[in-house]
Amino acid sequence: MRFKVFGAALFAAGILAAPAAQAQTEIQWWHSMGGTLGEKLNALATKFNASQKDYKVVPVFKGSYPESMTAAMAAFRAGNAPHLLQVFEVGTATMMAAKGAIVPVSKVMADAKEPFNPKAYLPAVAGYYTDSKGNMLSFPFNSSTVVLYINRDAFKKAGLNPDQVPRTWKEMNAAALQLKVRGQECVYTSGWPSWMHIENFSAWHNVPIGTKENGMAGMDTVFSINSPLHVRHLTMLGDMSKKGLFTYAGRTNQAEAKFASGECAMLTSSTGAQGNFRANAKFDWSVNFIPYHDDVQGAPQNSIIGGASVWVMSGKKADDYKGVAKFFAFLSTPEIQMEWHTGTGYVPITMAAYEMTRKSGFYDKNPGADIAVKQLTNKPPTANSKGLRFGNFVQGREVIEEEMEGVFAGKKDAKTALDDAVNRGNVILRKFEAANK
Amino acid sequence: MEKRVVFRSAWLPYALLAPQIAITIVFFFLPAAQAIWFSFLVQDPFGLKTEFVWLQNFKELFGDSHYLDSFKVTAVFSVLVAGFGIAISLMLATMADRVIRGALAYKTLLIWPYAVAPAVAGVLWAFLFAPSIGILTFVLKRMGIDWNWIIQGDQAMLLVVIASVWKQISYNFLFFLAGLQSIPKSLIEAAAIDGAGPTRRFWTIVFPLLSPTTFFLLVVNIVYAFFDTFGVIDATTQGGPAGATQILVYKVYHDGVKAGDLGGSSAQSVVLMAIVIALTVVQFRFVEKKVQY
Numbered sequence: 105m106r107f108k109v110f111g112a113a114l115f116a117a118g119i120l121a122a123p124a125a126q127a128q129t130e131i132q133w134w135h136s137m138g139g140t141l142g143e144k145l146n147a148l149a150t151k152f153n154a155s156q157k158d159y160k161v162v163p164v165f166k167g168s169y170p171e172s173m174t175a176a177m178a179a180f181r182a183g184n185a186p187h188l189l190q191v192f193e194v195g196t197a198t199m200m201a202a203k204g205a206i207v208p209v210s211k212v213m214a215d216a217k218e219p220f221n222p223k224a225y226l227p228a229v230a231g232y233y234t235d236s237k238g239n240m241l242s243f244p245f246n247s248s249t250v251v252l253y254i255n256r257d258a259f260k261k262a263g264l265n266p267d268q269v270p271r272t273w274k275e276m277n278a279a280a281l282q283l284k285v286r287g288q289e290c291v292y293t294s295g296w297p298s299w300m301h302i303e304n305f306s307a308w309h310n311v312p313i314g315t316k317e318n319g320m321a322g323m324d325t326v327f328s329i330n331s332p333l334h335v336r337h338l339t340m341l342g343d344m345s346k347k348g349l350f351t352y353a354g355r356t357n358q359a360e361a362k363f364a365s366g367e368c369a370m371l372t373s374s375t376g377a378q379g380n381f382r383a384n385a386k387f388d389w390s391v392n393f394i395p396y397h398d399d400v401q402g403a404p405q406n407s408i409i410g411g412a413s414v415w416v417m418s419g420k421k422a423d424d425y426k427g428v429a430k431f432f433a434f435l436s437t438p439e440i441q442m443e444w445h446t447g448t449g450y451v452p453i454t455m456a457a458y459e460m461t462r463k464s465g466f467y468d469k470n471p472g473a474d475i476a477v478k479q480l481t482n483k484p485p486t487a488n489s490k491g492l493r494f495g496n497f498v499q500g501r502e503v504i505e506e507e508m509e510g511v512f513a514g515k516k517d518a519k520t521a522l523d524d525a526v527n528r529g530n531v532i533l534r535k536f537e538a539a540n541k
Numbered sequence: 542m543e544k545r546v547v548f549r550s551a552w553l554p555y556a557l558l559a560p561q562i563a564i565t566i567v568f569f570f571l572p573a574a575q576a577i578w579f580s581f582l583v584q585d586p587f588g589l590k591t592e593f594v595w596l597q598n599f600k601e602l603f604g605d606s607h608y609l610d611s612f613k614v615t616a617v618f619s620v621l622v623a624g625f626g627i628a629i630s631l632m633l634a635t636m637a638d639r640v641i642r643g644a645l646a647y648k649t650l651l652i653w654p655y656a657v658a659p660a661v662a663g664v665l666w667a668f669l670f671a672p673s674i675g676i677l678t679f680v681l682k683r684m685g686i687d688w689n690w691i692i693q694g695d696q697a698m699l700l701v702v703i704a705s706v707w708k709q710i711s712y713n714f715l716f717f718l719a720g721l722q723s724i725p726k727s728l729i730e731a732a733a734i735d736g737a738g739p740t741r742r743f744w745t746i747v748f749p750l751l752s753p754t755t756f757f758l759l760v761v762n763i764v765y766a767f768f769d770t771f772g773v774i775d776a777t778t779q780g781g782p783a784g785a786t787q788i789l790v791y792k793v794y795h796d797g798v799k800a801g802d803l804g805g806s807s808a809q810s811v812v813l814m815a816i817v818i819a820l821t822v823v824q825f826r827f828v829e830k831k832v833q834y
Contacts, residue, residue: 205587499800506783
C-alpha cells in the first residue's frame with residue numbers, strides 16, 4: 105500500500121510538471137451496448153469529451169447486462185468499481201438496496217449544483233428509477249417499452265384491413281383465427297414473455313404485479329400475479345398456443361427474427377426492434393398499441409418501460425462526481441436525447457426531447473416511432489403502472505417464465521402455473537429481504 | 542518387482558512439485574475453501590452486508606423442489622452422455638481399427654470435433670436444430686415431427702446430449718483406439734483359429750482387455766458431463782425450458798452469477814464438490830476392483 109501511495113505521489117508530481125492540459129479527470133463508464141448501439145454510445149461520450157476540457161468519459165463495453173453487473177459487483181468488492189454502470193431495469197432493486205455501493209443521481213446533481221429537474225422526464229420513465237420519497241436514484245438512459253407489430257401484407261393477404269389493427273385481445277383472437285384459416289403458419293408470437301404478458305399486462309390493465317406498489321414502497325412485497333385476470337390471460341395464451349394461434353419463441357428477443365423474416369404475422373416485443381425491421385423486413389409493417397381486455401375497467405392504463413439506467417457508484421473523489429453531474433446534464437439536453445432516440449429507437453426520456461423530435465418531422469417520416477411515448481404517457485401512471493421493484497428479479501422473472509413455458513407446452517394449467525410462480529417468486533423476495541435487512 | 546525412482550535429495554522432490562502445488566492451491570483449494578465459507582453466509586451481491594447463518598442455505602436448498610429436479614436432470618444427462626459417448630466411440634474405434642486403406646484420414650476426421658470448444662459445438666447443433674431455421678428441423682417437420690426444443694423439455698435435453706456426446710466422442714475414440722492397438726494380435730488370431738467369430742472375439746477378448754480404458758473413460762466422461770458441458774448448455778438452452786436442462790453446475794452459475802445469490806450458489810457448489818468426491822471414491826474403490834488389468 106505504501107508503495108502505491110509513493111507511486112501515486114511520484115505520478116502526481118510527474119503530472120504537475122507536465123502541461124496543465126493533462127489534468128483531465130477520467131470517468132469510467134461500464135455499459136452493455138454492443139454493435140450499432142455501442143457506436144452510438146461512444147459517439148455520445150466523444151461529443152461530451154469534445155464539449156469541455158476538465159473531464160473525459162471513457163466507455164467500456166463489459167458484455168451483456170447481467171455480465172457487466174456481475175463484473176461491477178466483483179470490482180466493487182475488490183475496491184475498483186467504475187464511476188458509472190449501466191444496469192438493466194430488472195437489476196434496479198438490487199442496485200437500490202446496495203445503499204453503500206451507489207450514490208443517488210439526485211444527490212450527485214445537488215452536490216455539483218447542476219440544474220436538474222426530475223419533472224422534465226417522462227413520468228413512466230422517471231418513476232421507475234425514483235424512490236418512494238421522490239429522489240431519482242439512477243439516470244434513465246435507454247428506455248424502451250413493448251408494442252404490437254403487425255405485418256400489413258399478411259393482413260391484406262388474409263383479407264383483413266391492415267388499418268384496422270386489433271385493439272383488444274378479442275379482436276386479436278379474431279384476426280389470428282382469420283390469418284390461420286387463410287394459411288398463415290405462424291400467426292402471433294411474443295418476445296420477453298414475462299415483461300410483455302405479466303409486467304406490462306398488469307400495468308396496462310392497472311392491476312398490481314406485487315403488493316407495496318409493486319415493491320416500490322417496501323421490500324416486504326409479495327407477488328400478486330395469480331389474480332383471476334392474470335389467470336384468464338395466461339389461459340387464453342395457452343389456448344391460443346394449443347390452437348396454433350400463438351407461437352412461443354423464447355425468453356428474450358428470438359420472436360423478433362420470426363417477425364422480421366415474415367414467418368409470423370403479429371408480434372409483441374420491444375420498441376427497440378424497429379431499427380432491425382426498418383433495415384431487414386421485406387414487407388409493409390406497422391407499430392401499434394398492445395392489446396387489452398376491453399371488459400377491464402380503466403384499461404388501457406399506460407405501459408411500463410424496459411431498458412437500462414445509469415448508476416453512480418460510491419467511493420470516488422468529489423471532483424469526479426462533478427464530472428458525472430456535468431455528463432448527466434449533457435445527456436439530458438433535448439438535442440442529445442433526440443439524437444439518441446432517433447438513432448436507436450429507444451424512447452426519448454424528456455418531454456422536451458419528444459417535442460423537439462416531433463417538430464423535426466421525424467415521426468412523419470417514420471410512422472410508429474412515437475407509439476412508445478404515446479403508450480407510456482397514455483394516462484398518468486398509478487401505483488400499479490409506474491414500474492416495479494422486486495429484489496433478485498433476474499431470478500424472479502425466470503421463475504415466472506419457466507411457469508409460463510409450462511402453460512405454453514400444455515403441461516400445466518394457468519392457475520397452477522401462476523400460483524407456483526407466486527410461491528416460488530415470494531421465496532426469492534424473502535431471501536432478498538433477508539440479505540438486505 | 543516394482544520399479545521405483547528414488548530421490549536422494551531432501552528438497553528436490555518438493556521443489557519439483559512446488560509449481561503444481563502452488564497452482565492447485567491458488568486455483569482449486571482457495572476457491573473451494575471460499576465456497577465452503579460462503580455457503581454459511583447470506584450476503585448481498587456487493588458484499589456490503591454479510592450474515593453468518595449456519596446451515597440455512599443448505600436447508601433452503603433441499604427444501605427447493607427445483608433443486609431436487611436439477612439432480613434428476615443431471616443424473617439423466619450424465620448417464621446419457623457417458624453411456625452414448627462411450628458406446629458410440631467404442632464402435633467407431635473398433636471399426637477404425639480394422640480399416641487398412643485410408644485409416645489415417647478416417648482417424649483424423651473422427652478426432653476433429655475434439656478441437657471444437659463446447660460452446661461452439663453447442664451453437665453448431667443449436668443452429669442445425671433451430672426451431673424455425675434449422676436444416677434438421679426442416680427434415681423432421683417433413684417427417685411429421687413437431688420439433689421445438691425452445692418449449693419441449695425432452696427435445697432440449699436431446700439436443701444438449703447430442704452436442705455433448707458429439708464433442709466427446711473424439712476423445713473417447715482416441716483412447717479406445719490406443720487401447721485396441723495395444724491388444725496383442727496373437728490373442729485375437731488364436732481365438733480366430735479356434736473358430737470364434739468377430740462378435741465373440743470382441744466380447745470375450747477385446748472388451749475385457751479394454752476394460753481399464755473403459756473404466757478410465759467412464760470416470761472422465763462423468764466428470765465431463767458434470768462440468769465441461771457447461772459451455773454447451775450456456776450456448777443453447779441456458780437450462781430451459783422450465784429447467785429441463787438445468788444441470789447442477791449450470792444452476793450454480795445461474796444462481797451465483799446471474800441471480801447474485803452467492804450463499805445459495807456456494808452451498809450448491811459445496812454439494813457438487815461432495816458428489817464428485819463421492820463418485821470418484823466409489824469408482825476407484827468398487828468399480829476398479831472388477832476391472833481386469
